[in-house]
Amino acid sequence: MRNIALVVSYDGTDYQGFQCQPGGHTIQDKLEAAIYHLSGEHVKLMGSGRTDAGVHARCQVVNFLTSSSIPIERWAIALNTRLPGDIVVQSVYGVPDEFHARHHALNKTYRYTINCNRTPDLFRRRYEFHHPTPLDIEGMKAGLACLIGEHDFTSYTSPLSTKPSHVRTILKASLELESGSEESLYANPIYGRAWDEIHYVGKQRGVVHLYVTGTGFLYNMVRIIAGTLVQVGEGKRTPEDMARILAARDRSKAGPTAMPQGLSLWEVVYEALPLSE
């Protein structure tokens, strides 16, 4: 038996999440079906983590054991011809027998994208949360900073979480305004910059990416952080509220769970497997 790791990207819009479900319409079901179609084997995939319905992945890592003799370099092309267009195998690695996509992940990064231009970006509408009024991005950055480190994230976790402990470590968190993303080219002069300057003092337009890197994440954690930060950006909460909410250990103190389509599993880092250059 060989142990094979795949780096997989997917558009989660039309799926019920990563992990197998009875209906069969999940990323894992499609990958396992493609592997069966190719090798004749019913493998059990191990993913680096689950993603919810509607959530995407730039880089999900999965591994499985196979007795197939298909050479490593053939797997990506062979699987891609057997997968729907919204799931792509980026690369394939032969990995040590003991490699486990979830247990051996050192850390993971998620990205949540908020477009606060007046109109949605038509060509990225499946991958962003559209917030049609400007946000106080500096305030959001200040609020985000207090989440870095080891904390009990009960306030930022779905009450449906089944984990015995809600203590997790956020290694890095940043908010980046995408350069050149501020609308200007076709902004209507009537509702243009002058309007914003009067009505949204201290707030900015553009596409904002929230990156959160941690050793482990709880159910809906990044989406609740994003939903609460949006309220800070709207001025409904102060940056300092982010820390107060954290200290409360009470989900009801935080903001809403932001819509799934803004979220992507961005990167998974392993010690042994150099997936990035």
Add this chain to the structure above:
Amino acid sequence: MRNIALVVSYDGTDYQGFQCQPGGHTIQDKLEAAIYHLSGEHVKLMGSGRTDAGVHARCQVVNFLTSSSIPIERWAIALNTRLPGDIVVQSVYGVPDEFHARHHALNKTYRYTINCNRTPDLFRRRYEFHHPTPLDIEGMKAGLACLIGEHDFTSYTSPLSTKPSHVRTILKASLELESGSEESLYANPIYGRAWDEIHYVGKQRGVVHLYVTGTGFLYNMVRIIAGTLVQVGEGKRTPEDMARILAARDRSKAGPTAMPQGLSLWEVVYEALPLSE
């Protein structure tokens, strides 16, 4: 009656082109239906030009006459709530009575996008032509240059064109490799850079955008130019062939019509209407 101009973006994937068709599944049909829904008027839209089935627009300009008293600044939001998610009105202008979106367009720019990375970009797969092997981009640039100016474009026009003259003027044409678009992060080491250097000498990976600006375009013109340039990029034709094909005035001498999804109507320029800053 007032004359109103809209700047509209659309994802053409699921439509039968811009112009009204009996089936009713076109961009124009959807826009006219949204205007009817909003104002109760059956207007006849005038577009800056048609786009084919599957072709997109970052910026299509349309105008129509209305006796509705809805203020200009309300139209964009009101129409967007009545349009499907893949059509967005970016901005709305009250224009002089004589303004005509097609007659008064000074020039138009189309963009054709070719991704020659090994795997398609999942998140832009609806808006690019995926060419899985590298292309000689410098050769394509050299071939493209000879098309600039006033020429008879019969070789680069569908034989279905009904125009009496195939003489058109290309004002500007360029080929740009998108910065940072070369795959590297997840490139499989087995089929990685070393492989490319041996098997695809002088060719590059990445996402390439072809921009063509002209005063008028013929049926399938940009797509046939793109399809022929790809053959130059593959080394199947020389850059000089582009001029030879042009001189032949014979469609059969050129390459294939490239797939529609790579094409977008990128910009329309008017003298009177400042649509860009």
